[in-house]
Amino acid sequence: xxxxLNSRHLTGWLLAAPLxxxxxxxxxxxxxxxxxxxxxxxxxxSIVPAFDLGNxxxxxTSHVTLDVFWNTFRYALITWALTLGIGFTVSWFLAxxxxxxxxxxxxxxxxxxxxxxxxxxxxxxxxxxxxRNGLANQAFLSxxxxxxxxxxxxxSDFAVILAFVHLNTVFMIIPILNSMMRIDRSLLEAARDAGxxxxxxxxxxxxxxxxxxxxxxxxxxxxxxxxxFITVRFMSGSQSANVGRLISNDIGLLQYPSASATSVVLLLxxxxxxxxxxxxxxxRKEL
Amino acid sequence: MEPRSRSFYALAAFFxxxxxxxxGPTITIGILSFQGVDGGLTFPMRGTSLNWFRELFMxxxxxxxxxxxxxxxxxxxxxxxxxxxxxxxGGLAFRKRFKGSAVLFYLVIxxxxxxxxxxxxxxxxxxSQAGIRTHWATSGFGSxxxxxxxxxxxxxxxxxxxxxxxxxxxxxxxxxxxxxxxxHVVVPIIAPSLIGVALFGFTLSYDEFAxxxxxxxxxxxxxxxxxxxxxxxxxxxxxxxxxxxTLFSFVVIGVxxxxxxxxxxxxxxxxxxxxxxxx
Numbered sequence: 244x245x246x247x248l249n250s251r252h253l254t255g256w257l258l259a260a261p262l263x264x265x266x267x268x269x270x271x272x273x274x275x276x277x278x279x280x281x282x283x284x285x286x287x288x289s290i291v292p293a294f295d296l297g298n299x300x301x302x303x304t305s306h307v308t309l310d311v312f313w314n315t316f317r318y319a320l321i322t323w324a325l326t327l328g329i330g331f332t333v334s335w336f337l338a339x340x341x342x343x344x345x346x347x348x349x350x351x352x353x354x355x356x357x358x359x360x361x362x363x364x365x366x367x368x369x370x371x372x373x374x375r376n377g378l379a380n381q382a383f384l385s386x387x388x389x390x391x392x393x394x395x396x397x398x399s400d401f402a403v404i405l406a407f408v409h410l411n412t413v414f415m416i417i418p419i420l421n422s423m424m425r426i427d428r429s430l431l432e433a434a435r436d437a438g439x440x441x442x443x444x445x446x447x448x449x450x451x452x453x454x455x456x457x458x459x460x461x462x463x464x465x466x467x468x469x470x471x472f473i474t475v476r477f478m479s480g481s482q483s484a485n486v487g488r489l490i491s492n493d494i495g496l497l498q499y500p501s502a503s504a505t506s507v508v509l510l511l512x513x514x515x516x517x518x519x520x521x522x523x524x525x526x527r528k529e530l
Numbered sequence: 531m532e533p534r535s536r537s538f539y540a541l542a543a544f545f546x547x548x549x550x551x552x553x554g555p556t557i558t559i560g561i562l563s564f565q566g567v568d569g570g571l572t573f574p575m576r577g578t579s580l581n582w583f584r585e586l587f588m589x590x591x592x593x594x595x596x597x598x599x600x601x602x603x604x605x606x607x608x609x610x611x612x613x614x615x616x617x618x619x620g621g622l623a624f625r626k627r628f629k630g631s632a633v634l635f636y637l638v639i640x641x642x643x644x645x646x647x648x649x650x651x652x653x654x655x656x657x658s659q660a661g662i663r664t665h666w667a668t669s670g671f672g673s674x675x676x677x678x679x680x681x682x683x684x685x686x687x688x689x690x691x692x693x694x695x696x697x698x699x700x701x702x703x704x705x706x707x708x709x710x711x712x713x714h715v716v717v718p719i720i721a722p723s724l725i726g727v728a729l730f731g732f733t734l735s736y737d738e739f740a741x742x743x744x745x746x747x748x749x750x751x752x753x754x755x756x757x758x759x760x761x762x763x764x765x766x767x768x769x770x771x772x773x774x775x776t777l778f779s780f781v782v783i784g785v786x787x788x789x790x791x792x793x794x795x796x797x798x799x800x801x802x803x804x805x806x807x808x809x
Contacts, residue, residue: 255628262620263634265679269672270641273652280655333548336541350545352787357552359733360779363753364772367760368555371562371769376572378558409551441537462643470645473739477760487647494651494744503655506648517643526639 330415398480621686
């Protein structure tokens with residue numbers, strides 16, 4: 244008895260029990276429920292248990308589906324490229340050009356603070372900037388760059404991508420900065436002594452060593468953008484769609500089985516993307 | 531020291547622009563929330579006034595924002611406390627490398643990457659099929675934990691991977707029980723990181739939208755209330771509300787960061803008795 248009680252496997256599971264309970268009830272069970280309901284049928288007022296492939300059949304034969312999935316990937320890839328570029332540059336500046344550690348921490352915090360504030364409000368904040376009578380248009384008009392206000396600044400794909408970059412770049416900065424801080428500075432000196440140009444140091448030394456940070460940041464950005472529905476709805480003024488919006492529209496119409504079927508396909512897509520990226524990096528080792 | 535290279539100034543300018551991009555919109559609505567009584571949602575300012583802040587305190591003008599604020603505040607504190615406790619326990623558990631921990635680890639990662647709307651939809655379906663009414667303090671609370679716990683655990687992993695086990699061994703050698711080791715040795719050492727976990731727990735809950743959308747029941751949390759306002763409020767009152775909540779978040783973040791700093795100062799003052807002890 245004593246031996247069993249002292250077993251690290253048992254104490255491990257006991258300590259992890261609250262975590263397991265929360266994830267079982269609020270993650271595993273709900274996902275299983277979505278899978279089950281995706282085979283159900285919907286009437287006008289309720290959903291009925293069934294084994295009906297109709298939801299999937301509709302999903303895979305509707306021409307909307309392909310457009311919407313394509314749009315989702317497009318948003319994800321463009322946002323990924325921009326956040327990676329900005330995140331890498333910002334991290335580079337913080338890691339290699341800031342000499343005092345206090346300044347480094349302060350500037351990294353400066354980048355992180357907005358992450359702890361409301362995303363909805365940060366989206367609303369773009370309205371007075373991008374609107375037809377917004378600051379951007381007023382500035383362009385007064386500079387004589389344009390004759391009439393630009394309509395595509397707000398409620399457009401441009402606005403959607405801008406908001407995605409605005410909200411998610413922090414997810415690139417922190418992991419990449421973390422990787423860069425761990426790089427032994429003598430490696431950079433050695434590369435310089437061996438005659439490497441700054442560009443070569445970046446491509447041959449820093450980027451390979453930052454791969455884990457880049458991967459973790461990419462996983463965050465790709466999954467957040469692929470699973471989003473609210474940024475697209477708000478920033479496109481309901482003019483563009485991604486998979487998340489397809490699901491939320493179905494939910495609004497109480498078409499839960501159809502929403503569930505779309506959710507299952509979205510989930511599989513996201514998990515495939517993540518599984519692919521996890522093959523390139525061992526997260527557990529990198530923490 | 532080497533002189534600053536030209537690339538330093540280019541990168542510093544880039545960084546400055548990024549920070550402007552990050553904070554510019556927030557500052558813009560901060561200014562516009564002082565818009566005059568006749569002013570609209572965009573510049574120019576037609577005078578300045580506190581009118582829009584005043585309207586926030588008039589129930590009929592903006593609906594139940596104070597009720598939703600107190601719900602969000604309560605929920606945030608509930609999520610914060612739970613996240614800290616469960617993450618520490620989880621962190622200690624994973625250190626034991628128990629059988630099946632790898633599966634649990636991937637479940638935690640899955641919680642991070644699963645689209646938020648799926649959690650909302652799934653929890654909503656589970657509750658409705660079980661005949662339980664959704665409520666922000668039950669279904670909403672659990673749904674938010676699926677997002678805050680993974681963050682808490684990631685912090686704990688980072689902490690325990692750098693944790694020097696010699697301290698625990700020393701305590702054990704002096705006869706401390708496992709419980710005493712945790713309370714008197716481990717927790718004080720990881721305390722600053724726990725404040726970080728608490729900060730994540732509170733702010734992620736306080737600002738959560740998607741996971742509470744279908745799980746909060748009949749009463750809205752603040753982000754849901756604010757989102758509702760975007761469709762039917764066309765005055766700067768929404769900027770005033772945005773400015774106030776953002777200020778509130780800044781205060782919360784400030785308090786947490788200050789706590790970390792004070793803890794560090796206290797530790798520096800009292801923690802190390804090297805050179806002052808007996809021979």
